[in-house]
Amino acid sequence: MASYDRSIEQVHEAYRRLTHEQLILFLKVRSLPTSGSDSELASRLAQFDIHTYHFPSKDGQSGRETPEEGHDASKPRARVPDLPVEVLAEIMDHVGDWELAKAVGVPTSLPQPIPWTRANACDHAILTGYIPLIRAADPATNRPTKVSAVLAVRFSYVNVLEYLFTYHRSVFLSMYSDDLLPVTASLHGRTAVLSWWKHTRTHHPDVIPMPKPESIADAVDGASRNGQVASLDWWIDSGFPFEYTEAALESASAKNRIAVLDWWKEKSLSPRYRLQLKIGRVMDMASTAGHVEALEWWASSQLEPKYDRQALYHASCHGKVEVLQWWLGSGLQMIFDQEALTGASRHNRPEVLEWWDKSGLPIQYRMCDIEEALEDAIGGGEQAREWWRRKGVDFNANDKEWSKLQYLN
Template sequence: MASYPKFSHRMTSIRSSTSLSDPSSLKRKLHLLVVASGPRDTSWALTLVVRLSKNPQIEARAIVDDVVPRLTQTIIVMQNQSLAPGQTDHADDVEFYRQQAFELVKWADLMVCVPLDSDGISKMLAGAADTFLGEVLRGWDVTKNIILVPGMSTQMWSNPLTKRQLSKLHRKWNWIRVVTPITWHYEGEPNAKRVPNWNGFNEVLTIIKNQAELLGLGRDVEIATGMALIGDIDANVQSKLPPEIWTIILDYTGDWELAKALGIYTNLPMPPPWTHHPREPHNELQVYDHDLEWTVLTGDSAAICKKISQSPPGFRDLPAQVVRLVIRFALIDVLAYLEANRPDLFKAFDGPTLPTKASAYYPRTDVLDYWKQSAWFRENHIYDAEAVDIASKNGHVRILDWWWRKQSVEFRTCNIEEALEDSIGDQNKVRRWWAQNGLNLGLRNEEWMKTRYL
């Protein structure tokens, strides 16, 4: 008797695909705000900006104490200014910088302070807003992260006050991540020379690139125009087709990842960014990242959790590839394990990431249920417009039903109409859903732009 494979609940859909027709949905870049405080401490910020300047996923701006020509030739740069009374010529100048700070906070997705000196850290903790940078830090949206590289002398770094400040940041300011500091000392007599020391540049670079990849998750996904969905169940599904037929089906859909996840042979080539070997085989973290990605793709939840428990000491960021696969294949047990045991890694799903990606690009109501019920998100259910707008564009009626039943969500008629006009395949089902749930495309202009709620 023929032996047919058993498929786990990872098998969620079989796709006949067509690429996104609107390239604008692929253009969203990570908005990076680079900060450097200190009159002689712009060099690392400059090096970072230059390294990132050719990355198509990142757009950077900077606030620095010391403006250097090379930096202004690369990105938009604003000089940090005092806003204290009597320190500026006109009240209009203060208002200008406050407006600029307000706009920057709205614009930025991530701030990297490289470095923030001891004075800047102290003022930030005290809530002082007497400088342009202080205004930005005081108004920062705490749903967005800040990467903080402290910059100070070795004596300041070892001072108990510094340890107390860092402890407060760690315990209460969880949107700020403190990484390896830039420290310096002085050598030589009689004209002592400052000698800086920092070995955290690659760490910061990796964090930024990973954040850019997380932001772009799903925007290059192929959209299904037809799906054979299998319910969100824990039991294995007994296939009624021999493996050879599944190979033909998966080759036709072009879904190499799904074939690998199900253990089905495929003739499809391995797509980027997948590789058989890590780029730097002597780099312990890169080797681990590579192995973890393959474990998440091909292993069960127990194997994945075990692999995570064996992570090296320096492993502090889930690769974007892992985040994507956990959402795509609804690895709920892995999410629960990370939330309970590795909250530092679980932060990769923080903010709008989980509900937006599970709605717009990888339609998974079970992931949305987890997000709704999780203690981590209980007081902080954040989502963005993509959750409903792109779900409408991609025809995910199940997702729209979920939002309508379980979570009040805001929308604008103009955005939904635009999404429907750009939608893939047959629009009728999604249009009928919206018509049945309050969308009126015959509104006047002022009503068309108004925020409404499902």
């Protein structure tokens, strides 16, 4: 039974290294429910694999007891075969994570990331998370580089961090200078690493310094950008000053992190926290990225985000017709000028020009501005130029018409 427990822990540890999106992928492959926290998802995968696949123990026997064992040893017992390595390799290639594939020992056709081409033997040992290999690589001589410092945190290798801090302290402090550890852990939602770091700092305050305010802001802003609500929860209850900038909500909006936006609003309304939100240019960021869901969230949030002509300008430049349509039907004031048409022309967006033409909005343009934009257009701007020709614009007009401000429709 002890071997069974070890197997569960090893499999669970492997799944804890995955991101939320990767956990969801593996759950879908196994037709398992995808609701719950990352910890619950990892546990669900581990339990499924332990009860489905064969995990040999040291003596070569099955790593778990079954009801059939001990009753009729002569009767053959059927078991589900291991998932073929080719299938695992295909899944890993689909995930597109070379580090993860190497860490779990699955063959991959993915190219080695450029930072790993400069990695040393100790970096590759840390990739496995296996202490005897790391010890054999001699961190004191082959000092780990930043690539494995980040990886150890990303994969929540608390055992590796503890080993390096205990037996190679100068190496550890060099690896994790400038608050790299808490910032990286926050980006990846590794609250176990954050808790280990805080605990270690509590016992060694003379060795691990207080994080700088700007580092905490980087950690919180980055957690918002990456959708790591668990990291946000950790920081707000950590006892450290809770620092953040406008980038927290701006990047969450740009990435369509609705759960993060909900978290910030909830904490701003909570009597316990009463966070003062730094809203910034959230509508501009969501419009540029084409996230109608985030725009809708802000419009119904009762938080009154500020915006200006940049929202529609950037949506026009980036070809986000669905965003333009959302603004038209939102009931919010639409702020725009002729730069929207100039930007759409410069970025060769005939579909945007068509939308503005059909919108009925009183937008204006100057031929001289459009011609200048088309001359500088991305990819030559032929599609946008052709749209203007079909519109009936004569680029050989006289000087008066050339500089005249006129309505598109």
